[in-house]
Amino acid sequence: MDGYDSQIQRLAGLIKQAAPKVVALTGAGVSTESGIPDFRSPGTGLWEKVDPMAELSVTAMRRNPQRFYTFGLGNFTKYKDARPNEAHLALARMEEAGYLTGVVTQNIDSLHQAAGSQNIMEVHGHMRTGRCLECGGEFPYALIQQNIDRGIIPPRCECGGVLRPNVVLFGDSMPDDFIRAIWSVKSCDLLLVVGSSLEVTPANTLPNLAKKLAIVNLAPTPFDHQAAVVIHAQAGRVFADIWAALADENN
Ligand code: NAD
Numbered sequence: 001m002d003g004y005d006s007q008i009q010r011l012a013g014l015i016k017q018a019a020p021k022v023v024a025l026t027g028a029g030v031s032t033e034s035g036i037p038d039f040r041s042p043g044t045g046l047w048e049k050v051d052p053m054a055e056l057s058v059t060a061m062r063r064n065p066q067r068f069y070t071f072g073l074g075n076f077t078k079y080k081d082a083r084p085n086e087a088h089l090a091l092a093r094m095e096e097a098g099y100l101t102g103v104v105t106q107n108i109d110s111l112h113q114a115a116g117s118q119n120i121m122e123v124h125g126h127m128r129t130g131r132c133l134e135c136g137g138e139f140p141y142a143l144i145q146q147n148i149d150r151g152i153i154p155p156r157c158e159c160g161g162v163l164r165p166n167v168v169l170f171g172d173s174m175p176d177d178f179i180r181a182i183w184s185v186k187s188c189d190l191l192l193v194v195g196s197s198l199e200v201t202p203a204n205t206l207p208n209l210a211k212k213l214a215i216v217n218l219a220p221t222p223f224d225h226q227a228a229v230v231i232h233a234q235a236g237r238v239f240a241d242i243w244a245a246l247a248d249e250n251n
Contacts, residue, residue: 004233011214011229011238012245018190018212019099024091025185025206026105026112029195029217033085033236036076036109040197041218047075058171061164065154069144073165076108076127077145087194088115090239095119099246101188104181106196106203108167121177121184123203125167134161141165174202185209192216195235198223 015022028038037044039052054060055072084092092115094100102119103112108127112120130144131137137157144163147155155163168175185191191210198204198221207213213227216238224230231238 004231007229007231008238008241008245011216011231012242012248014190014212014214014228015094015099015192015242015246018188020101021187021189022094022100022192023184023188023190023210024100024103024192024194025181025196025203026087026091026103026107026194027196027198027200027203028107029197030087030105030235031082031085031107031109031111032195033087033234034079034082034109034111036079036082038195038197040199053170056167056169058169061154061169065162069148069153069155073167074148076167079109080127082109082111084111084115086236087239088112088117090243091194092116093243094246097246100192102184104177104184104203104206106200121181123168123174123178123181125165125175127165127167130155130163130165132157132159132161132163135159138166139163178202181206182209190214193221193223193227194239197221 032038037047039047060072061068088111091103095117102121103117104121104123105112106124108124110126110128127141130139130141135157144155144165157163185206186209190212191207193207193215195217207223214229215221215224215227216231216235218232
């Protein structure tokens with residue numbers, strides 16, 4: 001317990017020192033306390049039995065649209081009512097208070113937006129919209145869902161083209177937000193990794209660009225030995241405590 005408290009004080013101190021040049025890199029682990037399972041925690045069921053890299057790939061979307069749209073993608077749409085947790089909220093408060101310049105997220109769940117974060121770089125896209133592979137039109141994701149619900153798979157645009165979600169699938173090229181993320185991480189003084197196994201490439205190249213690294217993750221990551229602080233605990237609890245420590249002028 002003593003160890004945990006001193007880690008919190010140390011991390012809060014590093015954030016204060018580096019503010020406002022602090023950037024967060026979040027992964028699926030920041031959203032598990034909102035009820036959305038990650039890919040790599042043991043015992044979370046579904047993703048233990050199927051390979052997300054095979055199910056959520058460009059190849060899977062083309063070869064077996066029925067399975068891709070109902071099963072692979074369907075695993076994310078069922079969490080549309082999820083709400084931000086303490087970790088999302090603390091990161092938003094930290095940005096508002098001038099401790100943090102932005103959040104790079106690998107998540108597609110829009111929970112950083114829901115928490116109030118402003119500068120968000122979604123390096124794996126999101127589930128708010130989709131696009132037509134024929135005419136290039138952009139549509140709310142609801143249109144894709146309507147098609148799926150009516151059994152129209154793959155979903156179709158009015159022009160007849162196939163609609164796909166604006167998530168970055170395995171096999172897709174990286175979006176502009178990834179370039180923004182590279183520059184943000186390069187120009188920050190502290191990168192806070194939150195809830196990521198750091199096993200997905202190229203997002204896991206970002207920690208090597210940071211001047212200083214701190215990691216908050218339940219399980220060990222391959223970057224722990226490079227980090228100034230590593231806290232293996234629930235992100236919600238850690239960030240509630242960090243926010244309290246930042247607010248404490250004696251820190
Ligand atoms: P990952 O599943 O590979 O790793 C998640 C990590 O978070 C694990 O190491 C786990 O120990 C840790 N973790 C779980 N709950 C935690 C908690 N409450 N507090 C702290 N740590 C916790 O996830 P990844 O590194 O983000 O890579 C998987 C890819 O799949 C990413 O692109 C990811 O965003 C995507 N994905 C997204 C969502 C989402 O949008 N919510 C959900 C599943 C997967």
